[in-house]
Amino acid sequence: MKQDTTIRIFSLFIALIVAVPAVQAALVLDAGGDRTVLAGEPVTILATCNDTDVFDAMNLSASVDWSTGTTRAEVVQDDEQNGTVRATYTYPAAGAYAVTVKVVNNATGAVACDTLNVTVAPQTAEVKVAPKTLNQKSNGVMTVFISIAEWFGFAGSGSENTTVSDPSEFRIGNATPERVNFCMKDGGTLILKYRQQDPDLATGDGNLTVTGSAVTENGNVSVVGTGAVSVINPGNGKKMEKGDADGYAWTAKGNAKEKVKNQKGFLDAQQKSNGRAKGQTP
Numbered sequence: 001m002k003q004d005t006t007i008r009i010f011s012l013f014i015a016l017i018v019a020v021p022a023v024q025a026a027l028v029l030d031a032g033g034d035r036t037v038l039a040g041e042p043v044t045i046l047a048t049c050n051d052t053d054v055f056d057a058m059n060l061s062a063s064v065d066w067s068t069g070t071t072r073a074e075v076v077q078d079d080e081q082n083g084t085v086r087a088t089y090t091y092p093a094a095g096a097y098a099v100t101v102k103v104v105n106n107a108t109g110a111v112a113c114d115t116l117n118v119t120v121a122p123q124t125a126e127v128k129v130a131p132k133t134l135n136q137k138s139n140g141v142m143t144v145f146i147s148i149a150e151w152f153g154f155a156g157s158g159s160e161n162t163t164v165s166d167p168s169e170f171r172i173g174n175a176t177p178e179r180v181n182f183c184m185k186d187g188g189t190l191i192l193k194y195r196q197q198d199p200d201l202a203t204g205d206g207n208l209t210v211t212g213s214a215v216t217e218n219g220n221v222s223v224v225g226t227g228a229v230s231v232i233n234p235g236n237g238k239k240m241e242k243g244d245a246d247g248y249a250w251t252a253k254g255n256a257k258e259k260v261k262n263q264k265g266f267l268d269a270q271q272k273s274n275g276r277a278k279g280q281t282p
Contacts (some may be wrong), residue, residue, distance in 0.1 A: 026052045029085070029112035031101040036119045039094050040221035043118055045073070047085040047101045051110075055081050059107040064089070066118075067097040075103070092219035094122040120222075127210055127227035134208070134231045138196045141178065144210060146170070146225055148188030167192065170212035172199040205231040 031047045045064060049055075055077055062073035064087040073087035085101055100115045126147035134142055167180035167190060175198035181191040192210075201208060208229050213220040 027103065027105055027108075027110040027112040029101060029103050029114045031099070031114035031116045034117040034119070036121065037091070039092055039120050039122050039223075040090065042088050042090045044088045045086065045099065045101060045116075047073075047103075047114065048082065049075070049085055049103050049112065050082045051105070052081070053108075055079070055083050056107070057083055059105055060103055061106060062087075062101065062103045065100040065102070066091075067099065073101065090219075091118070091120040092221045093213075094120050094222040094224075096120075122211070122222035122224040123214075125210075125223050125225035127208075127225035129208065129227040129229045132228065132230055134196055134199065134201065134229050136197055136199075136201070136203075136231065136233045140196050142194045142196045142199075144170075144172075144177075144192040144194060144208075144227065146190040146192065146210060146212075148182075148190055148214070167212070170210055172208050172210055173201070175199045201229075201231045203231055203233045205229070 027049070028051070029047055029049050031045065035043055037043045049060070049062075057075045057077040060075045060083070062075050062085045064071055064073050064085075066089045068091070069089075071087060071089060073085050075083055075085055077083045085103060087101075091097065097118045097120065098115055099118050100113060102111065102113045104111050128145040130143045130145070167182075168176050170177060170190070170192055172194060175194055177192035177194050179193040183189045183191060199208060206228060207226050208231075210225045210227070212223050214223055215221075
């Protein structure tokens with residue numbers, strides 16, 4: 001009886017060994033920290049990958065989901081247990097993107113994933129504004145000069161392959177330019193004409209921001225530029241910011257008109273008074 005029990009226990013132990021599958025080797029992936037780049041500049045992911053089993057890059061395949069598209073990635077073996085997953089991508093548009101790196105061991109079926117965030121900032125452009133004072137009750141025109149040459153600093157771009165497809169896309173808030181000219185001097189300058197009434201800026205603001213895009217070999221690259229300006233909303237035309245030369249000139253002009261008006265009124269009143277006095281003389 002004891003021998004039969006021993007045989008049964010041994011048989012059960014063998015059955016358990018056969019039934020329990022072998023533990024697969026651990027495949028671990030680290031995509032790295034979050035990244036920040038400029039629009040139009042390439043971002044390169046170098047993810048570390050390791051395996052408790054012997055690392056065999058030939059059995060591994062990798063891909064990267066960039067949120068706007070998925071590309072294959074290169075797997076490079078560093079030593080017997082470690083490797084690097086490498087991929088490069090370019091975002092033309094500014095924004096925040098979640099990037100997921102994935103590695104598959106085609107021999108064992110093991111899968112490893114990791115995610116990082118990529119923040120894409122727009123390219124910066126040099127912006128100049130004339131006149132410096134923006135009168136939001138004026139029917140006049142404000143000119144914005146944007147230096148195109150500043151955009152050629154990012155990798156893979158140059159004046160020969162960068163254009164502006166639709167300059168009207170350049171906005172100050174919701175305002176679009178009335179007229180657009182392009183000057184090739186000094187590497188290229190975009191000249192935009194806006195009505196002073198159109199930009200929705202608060203009185204006292206010290207800057208205005210122009211946003212737009214340029215077409216490069218990598219697509220439409222987001223661009224932003226900030227120019228110094230003094231925003232006024234004069235109302236009755238008597239209030240101006242101290243230190244603003246244009247403001248003083250404008251105030252002086254208003255005062256001169258008011259002075260002429262007062263003088264004319266005084267002369268008219270004096271003539272009427274003289275006429276009445278003359279009529280009463282015997």
